[in-house]
Amino acid sequence: MLRFLEIIAEHIKNLRNYIDLEAVREMINLIDSAGSIFVIGAGRSGYIAKAFAMRLMHLGYTVYVVGETVTPRITEKD
Structure with missing residues (x-):
């Protein structure tokens, strides 16, 4: 079990080599300048989109999940 945890930890450490900072x-700037943020996804991607939306909402952003019953229309400011 310890070996598997070591492999996972090593993989996580190497992820920084694949991230385009x-x-x-740019994504952070777009999020900061948006009036509202809309996320969309299906299946597992949908779960991740909803989790991301919740984190953004906890940070104070106005966020909607496309397809939910209370999603407003998207404007030019979004």
Whole structure:
């Protein structure tokens, strides 16, 4: 079991080599400047989208999941 945990930890450490930090900065800027944020996904991606939306909402952003019954229309500010 310990060996599996070591493999997972090593994999997580190596992830930073695959992350485009400039793209992350751009995404953060887009999120900060949006009036509202809309996320969408299906299946497992949908679960991740909803989890991401909840985290953004906890940070104070206005977030909607596309397809939910209370989703407003998207505007040019979003």
